[in-house]
Amino acid sequence: xxxxxxSGGGLVQPGGSLRLSCAASGFTFSSYxxxxxxxxxxxxxxxxxHIGQDGSEIYYVDSAKGRFTISRDNAKNSLYLQxxxxxxxxxxxxxxxxxxxTFDPWxxxxxxxxxx
Amino acid sequence: xxxxxxxxxxxxxxxQRVTISCSGSSSNIGRNTVSWYQQLxxxxxxxxxxxxxxxxxxxxxxxSGSKSGTSASLAISGLQSEDEAxxxxxxxxxxxxxxxxxxxxxxxxxx
Numbered sequence: 001x002x003x004x005x006x007s008g009g010g011l012v013q014p015g016g017s018l019r020l021s022c023a024a025s026g027f028t029f030s031s032y033x034x035x036x037x038x039x040x041x042x043x044x045x046x047x048x049x050h051i052g053q054d055g056s057e058i059y060y061v062d063s064a065k066g067r068f069t070i071s072r073d074n075a076k077n078s079l080y081l082q083x084x085x086x087x088x089x090x091x092x093x094x095x096x097x098x099x100x101x102t103f104d105p106w107x108x109x110x111x112x113x114x115x116x
Numbered sequence: 117x118x119x120x121x122x123x124x125x126x127x128x129x130x131x132q133r134v135t136i137s138c139s140g141s142s143s144n145i146g147r148n149t150v151s152w153y154q155q156l157x158x159x160x161x162x163x164x165x166x167x168x169x170x171x172x173x174x175x176x177x178x179x180s181g182s183k184s185g186t187s188a189s190l191a192i193s194g195l196q197s198e199d200e201a202x203x204x205x206x207x208x209x210x211x212x213x214x215x216x217x218x219x220x221x222x223x224x225x226x227x
Contacts, residue, residue, distance in 0.1 A: 044221040045204050059214030095160055101208045101216050102151045104163035
């Protein structure tokens with residue numbers, strides 16, 4: 001079964017950092033682009049970043065540039081999102097998803113709350 | 117930065133046909149394929165339509181996608197109570213380097 005499981009969410013103060021992880025199983029992880037998509041409370045979906053199969057191609061939404069870093073470890077079938085200089089507006093459920101423009105499947109999500 | 121516009125809500129009675137629009141521009145829907153996602157309350161989104169009009173395995177044929185110019189549509193025929201959910205469109209945007217954009221989302225209510 002193809003599965004994605006996020007971890008690492010939690011409460012962090014404004015200006016702080018957090019690292020999300022996404023463990024993949026059931027498919028050849030190294031063959032796929034991987035993405036992070038977030039959803040603020042009561043709001044819609046927002047694409048955050050994606051990374052190519054070997055990590056050489058990386059793109060971010062403008063609001064994440066310079067603060068977030070997406071990475072992957074194909075040997076560990078894992079995707080990461082390092083989030084620095086966090087702001088209140090980064091509060092959201094963060095989903096990892098397989099793919100670049102068609103996202104399938106999605107993980108269950110990790111809640112990140114930025115608050116003092 | 118939603119650049120794809122959807123109506124906030126849509127509704128219908130069981131058995132009816134409901135259509136959701138997704139309006140974009142020449143840099144996204146106009147030149148790229150569209151995908152659609154269903155998000156049931158309290159759950160992660162699920163792929164409903166890929167490549168504008170293709171249903172993944174397991175998605176009922178009540179769901180169909182289409183595109184014309186810079187707009188796309190998702191149709192739900194034979195509406196069922198379990199279709200009550202939020203629906204989002206998405207597309208690659210050539211004007212935003214390497215970026216994907218989602219629609220604003222549509223809440224479908226089964227009356």
